[in-house]
Amino acid sequence: MDIADIATREFVEVDGQKRLSKVRSIFEHENPKGVIVTDDGDYQGVITQQQLLQSHIEDDMKAAAMVKSAPKIERTADLRNVARMLIEGDTKVAPVFEGDDLWGIITADAILDAVLENLDVLTVDQIFTEDLVTVTEDTHIGRAINLLRENGVSRLPVVNENGRLTGMLTTHDIVDVVVRNMDKPTQGDRAGDIERVLDLPVYDVMANPVTTVDLDDTVREAVELMFEMDYSGLVVTPEYDDSLPAGILTKTDVLRALTYTEEEHMDVQITNIDLLDTITRDEIRRSIEAVVEKYQRMSVQHAHVRFHKHKEKLRGTPLIQCQIRLRTTHGQVAGSGEGYGAESAFRVALDRLERNVIEMKGMESDEQYRGQLLRKLNEL
Template identity: 65%
Template sequence: MDISDIATPEYIEVDAGERLGKVRSIFERENPKGLIVTRDGEYAGVIGERDLVRSRIEDDTKADVLMKSAPRVDRTEDVREVARVLVEGGTKVAPVYEGEKLWGIVTADAILEAVLDSLDALTVEQIQTDDVITIGEKAHVGQAINRLREHGVSRLPVVDDDDGSLAGVLTTHDIVDFVVRDADRQGRGDRRGDLDRMLDLPVYDLMTSPVLTTTADETVEDAVRTMLDNDVSGLVVTPTEADDGTVAGVLTKTDVLRALTFTEEGQMDVQITNVALLDTIAREEIVEGITDVADKYQKMQVHHAHVRFHEHKEKLRGTPLIQCQIRLRTNHGQVAGSGEGYGADHAFHVAADTLERNVLELKGLRADEQYRGQLLRKLGEL
């Protein structure tokens, strides 16, 4: 499937030097699907709807402050490739070209709606994020913000401090909404004291409850319908067996877009998050490195690899400390490795070494299982 029937010409084009106040008024009046930013008549980037509506940046600020760089895509591009472009670019909208002419835009929601009927073959458990970062309901909002930044996530399931059961969910949008509402109520001016008080608030005061959830055995189609119908970007996954209130995972629209890039032919597909951090290593080197690790265990077929980079504030002679996480989706389940280093190249190779050890450990476990099976069969013959 290509995106010729998914893309839409319903967009607004604004100059990078335009005032955000004017951009907001145009957006509210025309209600487009997306905003394309140009500089000297040439495409420069995009502005997401949420970024524009929720931003508290002054109206006199130029539009390019909110602009994100999104790769341009061809109107006849395959939907899988467009999904990869959106995920790797960290954006929900991309410009669509017909030849050299800007034709329109494509959004993440439009892609999900177009492929909805084909998502019934996948279950939530197959693509959910398992290593969930949670926070207690009595923790301070400042702690939650640090945790969101540290792990590069947009939502935190909130758990009861006593029994660990799911109590709510806190997202970056919840925090921004609170700041916006409070700013409108209090007015402009020096509000540093108000900000400090907000950071000291318990998470319980800002979290959303009850939480929209899904179960591990639910189809991805049903989960996406829930997200689209309720205009949310993610769901908390609860256990399939019994509703004991625990958190089993998180499923987001980004997870679903990432799943669209999985190949059906048994060939490995590699998707990178925060591709802009690849200043010291090329995409081809990453694919080659993961292929080398996968080849260590011939019987393990790698269908999909997700490589995620996250930049820390710490630097060494100007080079930032980077965390790299690699997760492989294989015919034997998932295997992962992570590591840190100065620069994306160093971080990737540290993570790849950890991944290789984990792959070889998985190989050893499989071998042990086969040996135990053979031994039991022989004992049964006695």
């Protein structure tokens, strides 16, 4: 399936010098799938409605201040390659070009909707993310923000002292309460208002009840539920207890499954690949393979490496966070770390990954990867 079959022309092009108030007005009155930002006609990036909702940048700032980099997609590109490009670009929207001309945009939702009928061959337990980051009801918002940042996630399940699911906290929830508090008439200064919000317990902000999906549900059922509820992710629970969180399933997890290949060497997917400096994709793959080969009983089905840049720098080199996640015949295993530059961060994360691999050595997997999704999607 070519991307031209599902790409849309429902977008608006704006110059980077336009005020954000103009962009907000566009989303409110024209309801486009995305806004493409240009500079004197040259493509610069995208702005999504979610970005605006989750941002507190003043309306008098220019659109260029919020622009997000997104890969340029050829109109005849293959669906699986486009899914990979969206993941590696860490974006849900990208421009579609026909030659040098901007033709339209493609969204993650459009891709998932196009393959929805084929997703019933895969179950949630085959692709969900197990390494769950949670908070308790009395965790302060400030601490929750740090956890979101440190782990590169946009949602945190809230649990009680028994580990039972009681709510969900998302970046949107936090931004919403910050904006509401900042808009209130107050005698205090803005810094004081922010500190009061950061000291709020998660309980005051979290959403409840929580929509969940079972491990045994099909991925099609999960995606349909995400579309229905307008969610980007769902808490995964075992069938016998919907208050016991086992992990998270996001639209990105599903997109990632669409890119699985049956190549001779390990398939490594990299998010924010543009942050690679002194290390290449091939070096990353070989390094992970070297760790895996030490433990022959473990077969890796898929590897995902995510880089995230922080504002902090050392002699011009940015602080990078790296997360490595492997899906193996022994379950999921991950490692993360920070360093100045992508290579430094990757080495720290790789060391942590190897320690975690050692800990799970000897464990037998109850489920084997069946490859049903690949066979079905190859028919598209």
